[in-house]
Amino acid sequence: MYYEAIVIGVSSGGMKALKFLSSSLPKYFSIPIIIVQHLSAQSDSQWIHLLNDKSHLNVKEADEKEKITKGYIYIAPPNYHLMIEKDKTFSLTIDERVNFARPSIDVLFESAAEVFKNKLISIVLTGSNSDGTNGIIRIKKYGGLAIIQDPTTAESEYMPKSAIAAIIPDYVLSLEKIIELLLTIDQKNK
Amino acid sequence: MRNKETSDLEISLLLEAIYQKHGYDFREYSQAHIKRRIMNRMAVSQFEDVAEIQSKVLNDATFTSELLQDLSITVTEMFRDPLFYRSLRENVIPILKTYPFIKIWHAGCSTGEEAYSMAILLQEEGLYDRTTIYATDFNQMALNRAKDGIFSNKMIKEYTSNYQLAGGKESFSNYYTSNYDHVIMNQSLKKNIVWANHNLVTDSVFAEVNLILCRNVLIYFDKNLQNKVQTLFYNSLINGGVLCLGSKESLRFSDLYAHYIELDTKQRIFKKKY
Numbered sequence: 001m002y003y004e005a006i007v008i009g010v011s012s013g014g015m016k017a018l019k020f021l022s023s024s025l026p027k028y029f030s031i032p033i034i035i036v037q038h039l040s041a042q043s044d045s046q047w048i049h050l051l052n053d054k055s056h057l058n059v060k061e062a063d064e065k066e067k068i069t070k071g072y073i074y075i076a077p078p079n080y081h082l083m084i085e086k087d088k089t090f091s092l093t094i095d096e097r098v099n100f101a102r103p104s105i106d107v108l109f110e111s112a113a114e115v116f117k118n119k120l121i122s123i124v125l126t127g128s129n130s131d132g133t134n135g136i137i138r139i140k141k142y143g144g145l146a147i148i149q150d151p152t153t154a155e156s157e158y159m160p161k162s163a164i165a166a167i168i169p170d171y172v173l174s175l176e177k178i179i180e181l182l183l184t185i186d187q188k189n190k
Numbered sequence: 191m192r193n194k195e196t197s198d199l200e201i202s203l204l205l206e207a208i209y210q211k212h213g214y215d216f217r218e219y220s221q222a223h224i225k226r227r228i229m230n231r232m233a234v235s236q237f238e239d240v241a242e243i244q245s246k247v248l249n250d251a252t253f254t255s256e257l258l259q260d261l262s263i264t265v266t267e268m269f270r271d272p273l274f275y276r277s278l279r280e281n282v283i284p285i286l287k288t289y290p291f292i293k294i295w296h297a298g299c300s301t302g303e304e305a306y307s308m309a310i311l312l313q314e315e316g317l318y319d320r321t322t323i324y325a326t327d328f329n330q331m332a333l334n335r336a337k338d339g340i341f342s343n344k345m346i347k348e349y350t351s352n353y354q355l356a357g358g359k360e361s362f363s364n365y366y367t368s369n370y371d372h373v374i375m376n377q378s379l380k381k382n383i384v385w386a387n388h389n390l391v392t393d394s395v396f397a398e399v400n401l402i403l404c405r406n407v408l409i410y411f412d413k414n415l416q417n418k419v420q421t422l423f424y425n426s427l428i429n430g431g432v433l434c435l436g437s438k439e440s441l442r443f444s445d446l447y448a449h450y451i452e453l454d455t456k457q458r459i460f461k462k463k464y
């Protein structure tokens with residue numbers, strides 16, 4: 001099995017989780033990571049620089065038409081939806097909010113499912129709304145892998161619970177265990 | 191959700207049909223965006239497959255105009271990205287002040303909020319009387335609403351705050367009158383705005399203009415189409431004219447990048463070289 005991308009959806013309580021994740025992955029990690037984190041429309045990119053300083057990988061905002069490359073963690077810019085094109089580049093749109101959110105996790109997940117099919121890993125982390133649930137349904141339909149943060153270990157249990165209720169997840173794990181799993185998958189991926 | 195996969199071939203045939211039959215060319219738009227809108231339409235109208243949409247496009251005018259609305263995203267705001275407007279005041283107004291007459295083109299103006307914001311800014315800077323604003327879009331329904339200048343008051347709080355952050359000099363409420371759940375923009379803001387139907391893909395150079403704003407339109411186009419439209423803008427601007435893009439749009443990958451000077455890199459404001 002050769003995974004081409006990891007998509008992650010995270011909302012309230014996510015900052016801590018993302019700090020932990022981005023600082024735990026090694027330099028040689030071979031699968032590009034694409035993240036939607038719900039934030040206010042006005043927020044600046046300061047926090048991305050902080051994550052980048054503490055990570056072995058390159059953490060950056062996803063740019064329009066940018067090619068998805070390994071060694072990178074991409075974050076959706078505030079106030080834009082992030083989508084993936086067939087040629088594995090990013091598109092941004094300012095379409096209506098979805099689940100009151102822009103960027104919306106569903107929008108990223110659904111477009112990633114169409115492109116990466118069964119070569120996609122998806123992760124739903126802490127959050128207090130149901131964004132991501134429709135997206136992960138689509139990802140499962142196309143044979144992608146669904147990993148969900150164990151709600152009892154999430155700062156906000158609502159989002160992981162909502163995803164678990166909608167699909168049969170491949171894994172329900174704490175954040176620490178999710179990172180271990182990603183490292184194992186990455187070993188076999190090369 | 192349908193179980194059937196929506197194939198890329200079906201979608202490209204549909205876009206071909208829309209173009210051949212109605213002249214609207216979406217063939218070089220972002221595929222992910224088009225696919226998403228089509229799949230939404232299929233879910234809403236409970237269509238079995240894309241072929242069903244295609245046959246409606248060929249036979250049903252009402253449906254076609256609905257579909258065109260689906261494909262044209264009209265989301266917009268007054269003084270969206272306030273820091274952009276602040277930069278306009280600082281970096282572009284001084285340039286405009288050197289001209290006896292000013293022509294501004296808002297390409298993809300949607301329901302007009304951006305053009306009204308510009309009119310307000312120009313009034314405050316004492317330039318509006320010698321300006322003509324050409325505000326264009328290919329979506330006639332959006333243009334009609336723009337012309338009316340009537341907006342829901344739900345957004346006014348946010349617009350007022352945008353206006354202030356943008357360096358507004360008055361009270362925002364001076365520019366409209368409230369009426370129940372909506373606001374009506376002042377007549378004095380409308381007088382020098384020309385609303386016109388123009389399609390960036392299929393129509394030609396617009397006019398010899400001093401300033402072009404095209405924000406959050408090009409993100410919906412693929413690279414090739416972006417380059418074509420950039421050529422259209424380049425040919426429409428006078429030497430020394432200014433081009434403003436949306437906050438996530440770039441000229442850097444365009445063939446024309448070398449022909450502009452960056453006036454404000456972060457706010458995506460470029461000046462055409464002499």
Ligand SMILES: C[S@@+](CC[C@H](N)C(=O)[O-])C[C@H]1O[C@@H](n2cnc3c(N)ncnc32)[C@H](O)[C@@H]1O
Pocket residue numbers: 094262263264265266267270297298299300301304326327328329332388389390391392404405406407436
């Ligand atoms: C998201 S809105 C942007 C509105 C405004 N400029 C802003 O940034 O708030 C995009 C607009 O581009 C228009 N548009 C899309 N394709 C176009 C084309 N080929 N020609 C003219 N307008 C187009 C749509 O109808 C829509 O009103």
